[in-house]
Amino acid sequence: MAMVTSRSSDGADEDGLDAAPMADINVTPMVDVMLVLLIIFMVAAPLMTTGVPVQLPKTTASKVAQAKKPLEITVDKDGNPSIAKEIFTMETIVPRLREMAAENKDQVMLVRGDRDVPYGKVMEVMGLVGQAGFSKVSLIAQSPGGAPAAPASAPAAR
Numbered sequence: 001m002a003m004v005t006s007r008s009s010d011g012a013d014e015d016g017l018d019a020a021p022m023a024d025i026n027v028t029p030m031v032d033v034m035l036v037l038l039i040i041f042m043v044a045a046p047l048m049t050t051g052v053p054v055q056l057p058k059t060t061a062s063k064v065a066q067a068k069k070p071l072e073i074t075v076d077k078d079g080n081p082s083i084a085k086e087i088f089t090m091e092t093i094v095p096r097l098r099e100m101a102a103e104n105k106d107q108v109m110l111v112r113g114d115r116d117v118p119y120g121k122v123m124e125v126m127g128l129v130g131q132a133g134f135s136k137v138s139l140i141a142q143s144p145g146g147a148p149a150a151p152a153s154a155p156a157a158r
Contacts, residue, residue, distance in 0.1 A: 067108075068104070068107060068108075070107070070108035070109065070110045070138075071083065071100065071107055071108070071109050071110065072084075072109075072110045072111075072112055072140070073093075073109060073110070073111050073112070073125060073129065074112045074113075075111065075112065075113040075114060075117050075121055075122055075125050076114055076117070077114040077116045077117060079117055079118070079121040081093050081125050081128075083096065083100075090124065090125075090128065093125075093128060094128055094131065094132060097128060097129060097131075097132030097133075097134070098132045098133065100132070100134075101132045101133035101134055102133075105133050105134065105135065106135075106136065107134065107136070108136045108137075108138065109129050109134045109136065109137045109138070110137075110138050110139070110140050111125055111126050111129065111137060111138070111139050111140065112139075112140045113125075113139075122139070126139075
């Protein structure tokens with residue numbers, strides 16, 4: 001606790017000054033201690049999250065394959081679907097989709113549709129993707145900020 005003396009004109013002691021103690025709490029040392037404790041806990045907290053140390057067994061199994069990049073089907077403003085800059089018609093895209101599904105049915109398919117394309121055309125393409133054998137189909141939309149939004153993760157129902 002710090003003490004501050006102040007002058008007063010009503011009463012004076014021997015040297016002419018009134019030495020009345022002022023009882024204010026000096027919070028600076030308390031703040032210093034709290035900041036030191038905060039830093040100690042910030043440094044020590046990540047060290048306390050480790051689990052029980054164990055020796056992991058070795059295995060000859062191959063590594064798990066990383067997820068493949070999703071394939072994109074684009075429906076242009078005329079309603080024509082395309083895969084990787086190759087334009088198809090509604091009839092010619094089905095065999096290509098079946099070939100792709102034969103390679104990997106678990107492949108994620110993303111459908112991008114121009115904003116001027118009727119909703120029915122985009123749904124028709126999604127239906128063709130489902131008929132070809134893909135079960136993971138998502139739509140891509142533009143976020144308000146301008147970057148493509150994350151695709152919806154709900155699979156298309158057939």
